[in-house]
Amino acid sequence: MIEIEGLTLRYGAATVLDVPELTVADGAVTYLLGLNGTGKTSLLRCVSGVLAPGAGSIRVDGAPVRAGHSTPPNLGVHLDYRAFDPRHTARRHLRWIARARGIAGSRVAAVLRLVDLESVADRRLGRYSLGMLQRVGIAAALLGEPRTLILDEPVNGLDIAGILWLRELLRRLASDGVCVLVTSHLLDEVERNADAIVVLGPGRVLAAEPLAALVAPGVRLEDAYLRLTGPVGAS
Numbered sequence: 001m002i003e004i005e006g007l008t009l010r011y012g013a014a015t016v017l018d019v020p021e022l023t024v025a026d027g028a029v030t031y032l033l034g035l036n037g038t039g040k041t042s043l044l045r046c047v048s049g050v051l052a053p054g055a056g057s058i059r060v061d062g063a064p065v066r067a068g069h070s071t072p073p074n075l076g077v078h079l080d081y082r083a084f085d086p087r088h089t090a091r092r093h094l095r096w097i098a099r100a101r102g103i104a105g106s107r108v109a110a111v112l113r114l115v116d117l118e119s120v121a122d123r124r125l126g127r128y129s130l131g132m133l134q135r136v137g138i139a140a141a142l143l144g145e146p147r148t149l150i151l152d153e154p155v156n157g158l159d160i161a162g163i164l165w166l167r168e169l170l171r172r173l174a175s176d177g178v179c180v181l182v183t184s185h186l187l188d189e190v191e192r193n194a195d196a197i198v199v200l201g202p203g204r205v206l207a208a209e210p211l212a213a214l215v216a217p218g219v220r221l222e223d224a225y226l227r228l229t230g231p232v233g234a235s
Contacts, residue, residue, distance in 0.1 A: 001023065001024065001025060001026050001059075001060070001061055001062075001148065001179050002022075002023065002024040002047055002058070002059070002060055002148060002179060002181065003022075003023050003057075003058070003059045003060075004019050004021065004022040004023070004047070004056065004057070004058050005020070005021055005056055005057050006019075006020060006021075006055055006056035006057065007019040007020075007022075007043075007046065007053050007055070007056030007057075007058065008053060008054050008055045008056055009039075009042055009046060009051065009053045009054055010054050015203055016039050016042050016203050017039045017042055017043055017046070017053070017203050017204075018203055018204050019043070019056070019204070019205055022198065022205055022208055023208075024179055024181050024196075024198070025179060025196065026147070026148075026177055026178070026179045027174055027175070027177045027178070027179070028174050028179070028180065028195035028196050029170045029171065029174045029180045029182065029193055029194055029195050029196075030179075030180065030181050030182070030194070030195065030196040030197070030198060031181075031182050031183070031184055031190045031193075031194045031196075031197055031198070032044070032181060032182065032183045032198045032200065033183075033184070033185075033187075033190065033197060033198065033199045033200070033225060034199060034200030034201065034229070035229060037202070038200040038201055038202050038203065039200055039202070039203045040152075040183045040200055041079070041152055041183070043200070044077075044079060044150055044152050044181070044183065045079065046058060046065075046067075047060065047065060047150060047181075048065070048071070048075070048077045048079065048150060049065045049066060049067050049068070049069060049071060049072075050067065050079070051067060052066075052067035052068070060072045060074060060075045060148050061074040061075075061147050061148055061179075071101070072148075073144065074144075074146055074147040074148055075144075075146055075147075075148050075149075075150070076140075076141035076142055076143070076144060076146030076148070076149045076150070077141055077149075077150045077151075078134075078137035078138050078140060078141040078150070078151050078152065078154060079150070079152045080137075080152070081130065081133040081134050081136075081137050081156070081157070082133075083137075084125045084133065084136065084137075085125065086124060086125050086126030087124060087125075087126065088124065088125055089121060089122045089123060089124055089125065090112065090117055090120070090121045090122075090123070090125060090128075090136050090139070091108060091112065091121040091122055093125060093136060093140070094108045094111065094112070094136070094139060094140060094143065095108050097140050097143060098143055101143065101144060103143050103144050107143050107144075107145075108143070111139040111140075111142050111143055112139060114139065114142060114169075115135040115136070115138055115139040115142075116135070116165070117132065117135055117136065117139065120132070129157065130156065130157030131157040131158045131159060131162050133157070134154055134155075134156065134157050134158060134162075135162070137154070138151065138154060138166075138169075146178065147177070147178055147179065148178065148179040148181075149173060149178055149179070149180050149181070150181050150182075151180075151181070151182045151183070152182075152183050153183050153184060153185070154166060154182060155184055155186055155189060163189065167189070167192065167193050170182065170193060171193065174195065187220075187221050187222050187225060190221060191211070191215070191220070191221040194211045195210065195211060196208070196209065196210050196211060197209065197210075197211055197214050197221075199225065199228050199229065201228070201229060206228045206229065207228055
């Protein structure tokens with residue numbers, strides 16, 4: 001579970017985030033939606049301890065998140081598919097992360113199987129496609145068998161088979177009680193897979209509720225989203 005209270009983040013005089021209260025539940029796939037520049041990635045970075053908010057508190061599974069400290073043990077994060085050394089293999093990359101976090105080395109083989117990269121695990125990451133790099137990042141996030149999982153745009157670069165695989169993976173994790181928070185711009189995929197939706201406007205939460213409460217029968221998520229955010233391109 002993710003619990004946020006009184007969070008603010010500013011860059012100079014500009015307020016990037018102002019989130020008085022937000023809870024992301026266990027046992028659900030929650031999608032974080034918003035136009036580019038509304039603060040989605042900044043919010044995920046605050047929850048992950050990468051950014052320090054100016055005020056407020058963040059707790060993951062009851063443990064406080066403090067920027068610059070160790071990642072909460074129950075938190076798995078994949079924020080950037082570019083955060084790899086292209087000279088490393090997937091296996092070496094995952095072993096390095098496991099060692100740094102005090103995770104048993106046996107988990108490396110397990111997550112490589114989970115993301116279907118066993119056959120290419122010893123190929124250098126510089127030769128991987130975007131979709132394969134996304135799988136490596138997801139594997140790294142799952143190394144510690146997290147109770148809370150954060151993924152930033154994980155569908156980018158995945159082919160149809162990869163999207164179906166990810167959808168099934170997220171549903172399985174949520175069924176096991178994991179809190180899953182994912183950003184996406186693909187509203188059709190969100191509508192198929194979401195239990196709950198958080199919509200960000202410029203730096204603030206416009207809605208945070210179950211999908212069924214946000215989307216009435218016969219109404220598309222796209223229409224509900226545009227009612228909250230206004231037409232795309234509007235100022």
